[in-house]
Amino acid sequence: MKLFSSENAHWYRRDGEPLHSVPSAKGDPRPTTLRDARKLGLLPSVTNILGVIAKPELVEWKMTQAVLAALTLPRRPGESEDDFAKRVVEDAQSRVKTAADFGSAFHAGAEHVAKTLEVDPAGPYAAWLGLHRDWYQANCVRMVWTERVLVNTELGYAGTADLLVEHQQHGLTLVDYKTQGVKPGSAARAYGSWCQQLAAYRRAIGRPMACVNVVVNSAEPSAPVEHLWTEDELRAGWESFEAALVIWRNEKAYDPRLAPLVGVLPVLVA
Numbered sequence: 001m002k003l004f005s006s007e008n009a010h011w012y013r014r015d016g017e018p019l020h021s022v023p024s025a026k027g028d029p030r031p032t033t034l035r036d037a038r039k040l041g042l043l044p045s046v047t048n049i050l051g052v053i054a055k056p057e058l059v060e061w062k063m064t065q066a067v068l069a070a071l072t073l074p075r076r077p078g079e080s081e082d083d084f085a086k087r088v089v090e091d092a093q094s095r096v097k098t099a100a101d102f103g104s105a106f107h108a109g110a111e112h113v114a115k116t117l118e119v120d121p122a123g124p125y126a127a128w129l130g131l132h133r134d135w136y137q138a139n140c141v142r143m144v145w146t147e148r149v150l151v152n153t154e155l156g157y158a159g160t161a162d163l164l165v166e167h168q169q170h171g172l173t174l175v176d177y178k179t180q181g182v183k184p185g186s187a188a189r190a191y192g193s194w195c196q197q198l199a200a201y202r203r204a205i206g207r208p209m210a211c212v213n214v215v216v217n218s219a220e221p222s223a224p225v226e227h228l229w230t231e232d233e234l235r236a237g238w239e240s241f242e243a244a245l246v247i248w249r250n251e252k253a254y255d256p257r258l259a260p261l262v263g264v265l266p267v268l269v270a
Contacts, residue, residue, distance in 0.1 A: 010045035011037050012158035014259060016149040034252055041259030043151065044248065046159035046200045050193055052247045053240070057191055102218045103179040106132075107162065110177055114146040114163060127221035135214070135224045142166040150204035155245060156256030161201045170210035170228065174202055181219040188215040190227040195237035196244070198229060203238060 010020050011032045021029040022036050032042070069091035075084055102125070109129040112118060113136055119129045144164040151158045167173035176198055182188050190213055198211040211234055213227045229237070249255050 009034075009048040009051075010159075011042040011048070012045065012149065012151065014041065014043060014151065014153055016151050016158065018149065018160070034254065037256075038254055041256070043153075043156055043158040043256045043259070046157055046197050046241075049157055049200075049244050049248045050196055050241070052244050052251060053193065053196075055191070055193055057189075099179070099181070099218060106179055106216055106218075107177055110136075110162070111146050114140075114143050128216060128218075131221055131223050132214075132216065139168045139226075140165040141168055144172075150201050152200075152204040154257070155203075155242075156249075156259070157200065157204075157245065159197075159201060159204070164205075164209075167210065167212070170212065172208075173210040173212050174198060174205070175212050175214055176201075177214050177216060179216045179218045182215075182217040182222075183219065188217065188225045188227070190215070192237065192240070194227075195229050195233050196241045199234045199237035200241045202234070 009032070010018070012018055019032055019040070019042055022032050024030040036042070037044070066088065069088045073084075073088055073091050105125055106128060109119070109123065109125055110132055113129060113133045117133060117137070119126055119133055123129070142165060144166070146163050147160060148164065149158060149160050161174060162177050163175040165173055165175060176194065178194060180188055194213050195211070198213070202209060202211055211229045213229075215225045215227060217225075
């Protein structure tokens with residue numbers, strides 16, 4: 001019994017088209033696999049590649065959800081230990097999915113804000129998105145693009161970046177949103193994997209720019225928190241990502257750099 005199944009990997013064609021699913025033998029969509037990627041010459045996502053690096057903070061958080069489930073889930077009369085354990089796992093997985101669903105919904109809402117400055121007042125996350133809009137209007141002079149696929153064919157990876165803006169303080173700035181449950185009295189935390197992700201996206205764009213994570217507290221509506229990465233941190237983040245690339249290729253026995261070139265997605269910066 002697996003406590004938490006791994007997330008489905010994301011894949012892209014070399015022209016930037018996402019191909020996260022393919023038709024099954026019955027014609028229904030199924031998650032794209034490494035075997036499919038080899039056949040189709042697909043590029044792995046940045047987060048796919050970073051999966052080879054241990055993330056103890058993520059493991060700790062997931063284990064905490066499991067412990068909380070075990071402590072708060074009531075036992076049923078006559079329920080066996082195995083049956084209770086299965087329900088604990090299901091409950092913990094449900095908590096993780098709820099957090100993931102919040103992140104997906106916030107990203108979609110933030111994209112809409114960047115394009116229209118509109119927030120649906122009846123939406124379940126209107127309070128969070130209203131505060132995000134306040135941050136956006138106070139800090140973003142101009143949106144360059146939002147939700148853009150970035151491709152690095154030379155090194156063989158791709159990914160979808162959240163936002164590129166002219167920032168009031170930082171100039172041209174690449175933004176990545178992160179949602180995080182912040183306990184009352186605590187501060188939002190930034191993690192090295194976030195820096196590695198932004199460094200990889202920046203290299204795919206191919207020009208200097210600031211890199212910022214905007215952290216949104218999923219526990220309660222509050223003002224987003226910016227974390228600006230220094231150039232030294234981004235340099236180290238890129239070195240770590242390059243190392244992860246090598247490990248990923250060796251572990252998967254697949255080198256996306258050798259995949260057939262069918263096109264390159266242009267990256268429009270300005």
